[in-house]
Amino acid sequence: MTPPRSRPRPGELHVWWLPVPPGASPGQAGSVLDAAESARAGRLREPESRNRFVLAHAGLRLLCARYLGTGPGEVAFERAPCPRCGATGHGRPRLRGGAGPEFSMTHSGTAVLYAFAAAPVGVDLEATPARPGLERTVGGWLHPGERRVLDALPEAERPGAFLRTWVRKEAYLKGVGTGIAHGVDGRPGSDDPAWTLLDLDAPGGFLAAAAVRDGAPGRLLSSTLPVSVVATTTRR
Template sequence: MTPPRARPRPGELHLWWLPVPPGASPGRARSVLDAAETARARRLRGPERRHRFELAHAGLRLLCARYLGTGPGEVAFERTPCPRCGTAGHGRPRLRGGAGPEFSMTHSGSAVLYAFAAAPVGVDLEAAPARPGVERTVGGWLHPGERRALDALPEGERPGAFLRAWVRKEAYLKGVGTGIAHGVDGPPGSADAAWTLLDLDAPGGFVAAAAVSGGSPGTLRSGTLPASVVATAARL
């Protein structure tokens, strides 16, 4: 997909992948971050984690700027009130004042995934395969129904099934706006008729899912955002 110009229409889902290989330099990416993003980056231990954070957040700004027709440093974000506890600034991130499309961002290891839609959206990405035994430990936090479904599978299939269940769960919770702050033991997103869950085609070594408010997107567009473009902090 070419760099976005038109915002996603109802029924469209735009996906962007940003590969961040080991040793990738943030270049000028940090120059477009705001004070809060810069402070968060500085708190991260290790240059590689810090550089990946800077590239991921600069990439989000570049894509949002293209949809808005502005500069990446002029993009402003806010958070909706949490639908669970009502806390202001604790819910789903969005462009300030609802100025543009809904979005979600996730990163794991060397990959970043962005999703843009006209309706609330959430995405999650996890590196595969899962660590041995993770479905027995972290998987214990899931809803009892999800846990029973995993337990019913042959042992060799459980790690992969756990990752698929986990990314769907996190994508849904991000889309709703609660995240995992209130736990992950609630019913799966597939039980919520107001949301559609999608398993995404991910690069090798990753599992990903999206959750979109409303019906299943009729149009799915995807593309790759090169780290070299983000590192120049240039407008797309």
């Protein structure tokens, strides 16, 4: 992997993809996780899910370390205050003490997506076609304006349009720091003047979107993080 030349500047969005194919081994990647991450990984019963969790979180640590100029095991995270209730246990994740760029991570199936920016950022990724029952499960959480737009489309176009709307909404909510767990009421992200929503180029079989606060990025840099690099990551 080519190390990032510098942290994202205002107006830049750095996007990283980590492909995690079936059977990918985490190798030594687990050595850089902290106690909480290791405990979460240990609670995953399916080896495939556990390996992807370890690789995804080790990849985040590796990228943060490259931006900070430190070791992956030395990266420390915290939670920003929740914009709804002010609590610090479930706000947007960030580097401890504002040590580096803002970031967001998401994963679906065999892909992990990371985004880094100078301003708060959120990303979401979904495998296509949509999971069976997804619209029935979460469609009621859409903003009435989003629902009206979808209902006006020909029936054949609605599943794809719904999934695109959903990844944008989740990216926005992750960027804001509330997430789905704290409700999706209020204006849709596309109507919030403080945020810009972007559809990202994604590998075949996926849809992805980013939400960035304080203006549209004028420069987007996209790179792939090889899983072999993450698997050989060790604490130093």
